[in-house]
Amino acid sequence: MTIVIFGGAGDLAHRKLLPALYNLHVDGLLPPRIAIVGVGRRPMTDEAYRAFARDGVEKFSRRPIDAPAWEAFAAALFFGIADLDAPEGLAPLGARLDIVEHERGLNGDRIYYLAIPPTLFQPTVKQLARSRFVPPSDGRRARVIVEKPIGHDLASARAINEAIAEVFDEREIYRIDHYLGKETVQNILVMRFANSIFEPLFNQKYVDHVQITVAEEEGVGTRAGYYDEAGALRDMVQNHILQLLAMVAMEPPHSLDADVIRDERLEVLQSLRRLEGEDVDANVVRAQYTAGFIAGKAVPGYREEKGVKPASRTETYVALRVCIDNWRWAGVPFFLRTGKRLPKRASEISVHLKEVPPILFNADPSARLDPSVLSIRIQPDEGFSLGINSKVPGPNVQVYPVKMDFHYGSTFGGTSPEAYERLLLDVIAGDATLFMRRDAVEAAWQWVKPILERLEERGDKGLATYPAGEWGPEAGEQLIESTGRRWLAP
């Protein structure tokens, strides 16, 4: 097998892909016969590429370099050049791949990883077809991995999907949402469907509301060019958060087959109540961070960040109240929020059960009992906890909220595999469960479309601000507090 990484000398390869492949190698999970070929526009020797990869592993791998393991891994690393603008731009790469595969005795199965900007997806897959990389001959297999963002809106997502579909069969297309590769996200299904305690509670009869928070401490960093065009709604909600929502809210699948699970996730997306016009104004809060403090250090506001337009109205925070119009979740609000420059990096789903009646231990209106909350911590400190009320030991009946807490780190020891490790391994194994199918991507865009349109229509109106280091704007608090609830800080 050959893994061909377009954008092989880029940031994603450096930080995530090469360290993930190295860890899979250390774990003995890569196929014994493999080549990893980074592809870029500028020439680079294999040795230089190995040094680039080693630097990435040293800086970003969850494991340190092990010399013998590294040597074996590095021997499988190569670099090739490609010019996507030239009609025969992939010819040198094709020749290089043929030689590498021949020398290493590989079977010619290939995975093409498009770690490149979305604008290059279509030209790249067209070139792959034109250069007869796809479909492969002699029964060899070719798969493609596409990184988010898949499009800028529904139309562009459809165009990308259409272009890829002209070259690859849907079964060979792996659209990555790395959140789905996280251990805790995978555990949502296990938690729900491998324990008899939780699933019976996951419905409108017992659940008061659900919160999903994806908080980033970082600012826009080096992604200003992309982010200023995208904003939080496109960057986080349309993909990661809606996928998390689908995992929490989906019906039990009848099997673990990839398409069965993906069908159930799609059902949730299709059941989301459409927000448009004034509904958007009432249920969506967007905001931009201003100068503030993160961990005690002064940080600039979004408009002062390098690469951001001084009058930018791109939202760096968005909070939404959404409803799922199906039998299970009727009347249960889902509160979603994400933002940059929030106090800490944390992604968490919390399922808030209904309050007990205001009698017995919950009779005092000045000291209401905390409702039980199931919190699923996706990152960091992966795990989950269940908050329950307990009597404090002693002669008085005093109630205190306590936790039943599960932490991956201290329970299983060691570090969990990175999301990209799991996802790359699944592509190698041909398992698409944790990848987004075309219909799901387009359903998510379909839902987001009227919201984007309304926000565009309103321009600056309704764009709130929040100081960096706060949990968002006042309007974000109001969105939930107006319903008698409050955000649970991770």
Next chain:
Amino acid sequence: MAGAVATRTWRESAPDAIESDLAALWRELGHGEVKIARAVMSNLIVVRAPSDQRPALANVIAGLPLDEVGARHPSRTIVLEHCNRKALDTPFAAGVGIVTFGPPASRYGVEQIVVRSACPESSLLSMLRRLVRGDVPTSVWWTEDLSDGPPPFDPLLTIGRQILYDSRQWSDVARGLATILPLVDDPRVDLADLNWRRLAPLRRALVHARGPLKGDGWRGVAIEVDHAPGEAAIASLLTGWLRAERPGDPPPVATAASTQHDQQAIVTVKIADTTATLTAHAAEVAIPSAPPLVVAVPQESYADAIAAELRSLSPEVTLLAAMRALA
């Protein structure tokens, strides 16, 4: 026995690495043969004043019964030594540790984070928000003399649901009251005064002896409060309680520590012909022509008292009323 430390791990950390260093410590503990439950019932922010006597970061917690409190009320303990010096380049230094308690079959561990902060007060909240867990209550334990320093930082009032302090530490009761009174009606926080807890047996004994304060047994009587040296704050609290509960009656007269004071008495109150005394062991009410009424003082350690206050989630309305009466 609660409070006996089984193991202790500690490492110097960095502002950005507190969570990852704690996670690494937990992973290391997870490799051991003894399984350790991670215990966290609340966030406890412990505020210490900077001191030249404690140059080493690990010594910031010296002299505080943190282990004992942690064993009784396991909390993510964040010890904050804050000096508001804007000129310093580095925002703060940090260290993290895990202290475990209990026998091998039921061992539990508590996180301790020490932060030496030198950032502007306005940025303090951004630091604390990333350290507290949002799914448990947050209490602030002000370990310093509130009458001899700045009032609690506003960020603490924003993040904590409870401010715990000990008015017995006050070197100047009037100044201590002036500091704490603005917080009495602050909807963000509840107040918990360890000294108020000490007064509880005396209050119970008085109500038992003379009936509820709003009843006839207290109408129109003169009241005098006398206290031992260094116990002016508890006398003041007692006075506030008596005032709050008897609004139309003559206010109690508080006297300074008298030289004639019973050596064992913490505070003494004379109500007409009744004399009540609080000592370290009992609250005793002497009534003419009747045997004395005695309420024992619970023999709890300082850590016991702190843990008990941390476990209380209801506002202490009687304390707040007493404080208002002192305003």
